Amino acid sequence: MEDSQEGKTNNLLTKVQGAINYSLVDPIKQEPRVLLLSLSTFFMTMGHGIIVPIIPLLINSFGLSAAMIGIAVSSFAVARAFSNIPSGILAGRHGAKTVLVLGATISGLGNLMIGVIPEYTSLVAFRFVAGLGSALFITAAVIFVADVSTSANRGRLMTIYQTAFLLGVTMGPAIGGITAGTFGLNAPFFLVGITSAISALWAMTRIPGNVAKRSPGSHELAGNHVNQSSSMVASLDLIKDARFVAVSLVTTAVFLTRGSCLFNLYPLLGRTRFALTTRNLGLMFTIPSASNLVSLSWAGALADRLGRKALIVPSTFLFAVSLMVVALSPNIQGFAVGLVIYGVAQAIEGPAGNSYVADIVPKHRRPLALGIYRTFGDVGVVLGPGPLGLIADWAGIPWALFVNTLIMLAAGTLFLIVTSIKPKHVRA
Template sequence: MMRRPPAPRSSRARLHQERLPRDVYVLGLIAFFVMVGFGVVIPVLPVYVREFGVGYLEVGAVVSAFALMRLVVTPFCGRLIDRIGERTILASGIGIVAVSSGLVGLAADYTQVLVLRGAGGIGSALFTVSAMTLLLGSASATQRGRAMSFYQGGFLIGGMAGPAVGGLLATISLRAPFFFYAGTLLIAGLIGLFLLQPARPRTDRAAAPPPVPLREVLRDVRFRAACLANFAQGWGTMGVRTALIPVLVVELLHETAAFTGIAFAVAAVAQTLALAPAGRFVDRVGRRPALVGAFTMAGGMLLVIPFVDSSAALIVLLALYGAAAAFMGPATAASVGDAAGPRNARPVAIYSAFSDAGAIAGPLVAGALLDAFSYPAAFASATVFMLIAALYALRMPRLQLT
């Protein structure tokens, strides 16, 4: 009696084990070099600005100028990318940030620093939207979670390496980190120029299916859920985690400012280790459970943090928050890709703008709540948006990728 041949593996199983496209790996490498330089500059920037004899309000204005210009320019990035192409806009964005950062190191007064950091925000918006559009266009529907995890990993690893290098450079000169940043951006631009796949010929682009109309994308519950979640993440990460935890560490836990760096480093390691499992979860189990679980967990962590009474407890909570954050980026980005399809830049630009809006409003509102009420009230503002995002994500369909 002849034995039957083994049943072929399902197409879905094969797709989940496909190697990620080359452009995904290249974009992850670009993200690493971009974030190494960014991580070098950020700890030094406030001290450098103070060298011009200005107050803390002016220091905050320089930081806000970067984020504000990102928010202003991001909505226009989609049309530019549709007309010129992702790779050209990506290279242009990196070039603008590189030149403006190098010139910051040569600035003669505060006004020049403010204007140049604003220009850097413009370049950052161009780079962010074009890279995300290229990433979602390169990966298939069953790879988007893993692709975003790898890309996000490049940022995280670069972000962990940057501050250490920045500290060493600052001992030489407060201007040196800005030249270093320009150099890492130059490397990132060259990697993109020589290693990214060349753009498709115009005839091929014309023959490709048209992108999903923006009006249809805006009505898609998956896209709305992703935008709301991105706003909540911007609010929680920048408005509460980054802005208030350093103050909490010093004023409530009576630790040194250096402890904040250690706690954030542990959280970044936890997030990095969770990225690969998170990407697989998003692709295999689904976007909806990842969004609901991650934002519920992150919101709970932020609600508990102001009540901690020990440094060890804070590190544990931040590590758990980092693990939850590992699911946020892949799940939201994959949801945008599912709703908008590949090579559709305008929805990506809108999605990115929600994060910038949260990052700008979050520090202001959370700071005002802390002044008027308490730490729990300030942290609860982020929890509210996190839970709203999780509840809205329950409306997403149980999409089965095949």
């Protein structure tokens, strides 16, 4: 009996070790450069996280309204929406490394100047500058992973990158809060300047410079639209691909949900329906980050094993379920369950969506395609909060969540219909 139990235990350990090797060890052995990118990303996104809870507090200290806070926050997303496509073009021309260094530097300077000049108009302007830097860095990072990966390991490598991204964002708010409480509301912005500088220096000294760089004279580019016509024509060609538009609309719906619900309506619902304190709200909103982080370990592996579409479609329906659970929840436990489901959905959609775009476009067009793809997402962040906020004011927060649910279901259904006939050469 003991031998049988020991055999079962050993068999289980072997399976766990095999899963870890497949999900983490094997892709890192195949492409260790992703670890170099991940460390730079960690410091960059830690800076993002540091100032997330500080911006509203700093603006509130000026005696300004919540609407003024919204303008300042949205200026970051507006800058990203306008910068993602140029970021992709720059990465294709000069390589991902150059754009990573430039993005981290610009983002750091923008945030540093907010600390130097703590005044509202300057804050909005420099948040815009920081958004430009963020777009440059993150777009280049996704392009980097897409370029060094293959269709066989892309989902897992995207997951490794996104884990570093999420770790930075998750750790940042606590660091920002402690720094602000100890040294004042301006201090976190100086700290972000330091983390951005570390990110830029690491990228400059450790990340290879040839990744994603396209040579106009290379065989790969000869005779294609990138060499013969403008980026606008190339962009129009991408938009003609129904699969690309469908997956881009999915990311629009995902970012709309994040900007409208996770960052706006969910906190309001927690305060009004469940009377959560600021401290408890902060604790509650570690839940989606935690479930996201835990789920990333297997989401990337499934994206490579099952294909991207097999995960993208279910992820949209999981987002819809999370919205409905939160909208209808009569207690705090249901609210927490909805947040867990949201984190799982985010973990599934992120690597699968980026990998799908990289799969369906030619290699020479990946920088531009991923820039456009990210722009679709940031448009959702810019356009969603206003209309859904108005619905929440007029009819209540649950109705706004119902509308968001319909948007998410529509995006997922459209993607399912458009991709139901899969080209033979696309592993999706």
